[in-house]
Amino acid sequence: MALNIPCPFCGTRPYTEFTFGGELRPTESPDLDADFARVYHRANVAGQQQERWFHAHGCRRWLTLTRDTVTNRVG
């Protein structure tokens, strides 16, 4: 699989340097009531998805990425 991720700090790097953090979910303010749905109800889209990646073997910062889950195309 070839997925290259444009890291704003390190430039475009192969996905193997990153840790996947799952789809982007609303977490702006902690809220107990919304929690359960947020944890267990994922959109799991086939197509454009916003998701989190951690550049574990680079700057060790998180980034939010838009990726097509079908084609792996980024952006």
Place this chain on the structure above:
Amino acid sequence: MATIDFEGTQVPFEDGDTIASALYRHGVRTFNRSLKYHRRRGLYCGTGDCPNCMVSVDGEPGARSCVTEARDGQVVERGTGWPSPDRDLIGITDKLHWAMPVGFYYKAFVKPRFAWETAERIIRRATGIGRLPLDATPAVKRARSAHTDVLVIGAGPAGLEAARAAAAAGADVIVAEEREVGWTFPPGRELDALRRLADQVRALPNVELREGHTAIGVYEGPTVPLVAEDALVEVEAGRVIVATGAVEAHGVFPGNDLPGVWLGRGAALMAARHGLGIGDRIVVAAETEEGLMHAATLRAAGSQVILLAPTALAERALAGVQVLRDARVLEATGSKHVTGVIVETPEGRKRIVCHALVLSLGWAPRDALLRMGEDLPVEGVGDVVAPVGDPPLGDGGYVCLCEDVGVHELEIAWAEGWTSSEILKRYTTATMGPCQGALCGLHLAAFAAARTDQVAVKGRRTTARPPVRGPRLEDLAGGVHEVIERRTSLHDRHVALGARMDRSGAWMRPGTYGDVAEEIRAVRERVGTMDVGTLGKFLVAGRDAQTLLDRVFPTRLHDLAPGRARYLIALDEGGYVMDDGLICALRDGRYYVTSTSGGADRMEAGLRNWADRWDLHVHLVNQTAELGAINVAGPGARELLGRLSDDDLSRAAIPYPGHAEIMVAGVACRAIAVGFVGELSYELHHPRSRGPELWDALLGAGADLGVAPHGLDALDVLRLEKGHFFLAQDTLPDDHPAKLGLGWAVDMDKPWFVGKASLERMAEIPLERRLVGLRFDGEPQRGMPLEAAGQIVGRVTSCARSEALGAAIGLGWLRARNGGWPTTLRAGATTATVVDRPFYDPEGVRLRG
């Protein structure tokens, strides 16, 4: 003279010989027995595409002898046939087709039930293409990455021209060639021209020509793994040009698999490169221009050639070649080898006596890689995309040479309702052998197309999937041996002390220094040291530090005063325990957090993610690598440190659980008083570079106190005596705190923390299992099932003999039974009693010291 050892006979070979040519010169005609019916198989394609010439070389089966260079001392065997491929008694199966119809393993030996077990054993022994060496030394192969604008697969004329053109346009180019340039060309002008072209391409600064690099698949990206002798090279390319050419079309007619039936290139290479005639009298069936050249080559080598060709081609045939216009092969005859050919001519049927039959009937593109790249920037050049006519498919003979599937078998399968190439393939296993349909894929599609009007089925070929060339397991495992090894600053000290160093995640850690029991005694009775520099260590600062930690961890934090420490667990959003560690409150609202050695990366990622998402003002410094840590534990710990430090070490200065900054042997340390091992202990966190001198000072100053270092083995027992679990060894991925007996470490009064919503929901469900302490009356083993009233209700996750307790103790999972928790269990031959934890010093008197 150089020889190869062929089944006990020393077979001489000449320069440039392949194993196949050397054996052929020696008189070998049967190279193999077929998979199922044990039919003789001889040299056929000569270009490494078909399965016929496979032998085992130096114990490794599956080598295509026609493209494997002969080397002195090689041990070559044919893996099939009993007692030998030449006189193979299992060949009787060729007379038993009725007993092994297509898909027979779905039909036969179904009843009675034991029948298949017996049959399978016999079938397994009788079939196959060789024997795997069970005592082989695992080879270690490197993995490498390469990035390029253009990857060209195949260094034939088309591939090299494409490489040159791409390079001229400014692209960086890698050309991957399976063997060496020109290996399918007989000596002559064409080969010379190709070699000149290769030299020119090689000389270009932006082209890298890699010979001996076999592309085995095209993946997303496009990414192409290349298998080389010493490495697996993963090429990421902007675009891929497939220039793998074509193999000559496989002729399907009765007798087509007899030794002595050749594809044109194989026959021509044997004559022109190796100087070996393949028979005095040869029938060449040519439908291509190249077929005429092969006829000429074979004639030049001294054979009498009878050419079967369409009129248009026949007119251009060389003088001296006998021509049968518009004749086609109906059948090859012979029992061990071709002795004749039955042909159809405009004048009627004719039988021709001959020693070999050479087929140049058309082309089968090596287009598997191209088809794998359908949705990717992958294109083909040269013969791989040249137009192809109908494959030569008669009404008998073997379609799939690898899997012994004939036209007749396909007809039965079709009649049974397997009516498309995809399901024909699955039912008959045609195209599923070592050549992966390179020869017969087109035939299978044509077979289906001729029998249906369904557009969806017509002419549809089976899906191309990697690998196209059979890689070795070591190729697929390329790079797995390349691991990053992390060492603490004390690594050399451990080695010098004779420690057995164990791999623990990425870290190397001392397992034991020799005597585990003595290491345990040192901690319990005197004082012990352990290198715990592998722990995750984090400094959390910034005005929102407390807010972040309070929301992320379930631990109560608001009352944690500077100088105090607290046990910490980390939950994921599902409420499951991910990690545990310590949190120390520093001055000025800063915190020092430790995690398990294996959980450090995840701890950092988790904290950063939440800080990021909540937009909190937090500085997180991962100090795992910059700080070392040594745990000094035992009744003599304070005495030992007192000799090396002027600071106050009493409970007033360093409370339990708490911490303080002290100087030990001139090294600035954060001493954390906690007790994983259950004794008075100080975990000394210090700058990594000062680790060795601190270690030396501790061991040096404590000689008369009986100080001794201990490793992981001792720690395993020490923590077990305190009833502490090891995350991942004793826990499962879906353990919430209550299952582990950690309810006390969770502050449910907090308005929110990661995982709280899940814990609230789970609190409504009765606990179905929990981790318990066990005391055994014998010697159990880790992993043993725990039984109650004859039913398995749990499992031993840790156990050890405790000298301090005089019994074997352990931890284990226990399931609730009839609404209660069994208290007496069986673990193998021993009885296990559920007991309260900790086993040792339950009041914690010793560690409070």
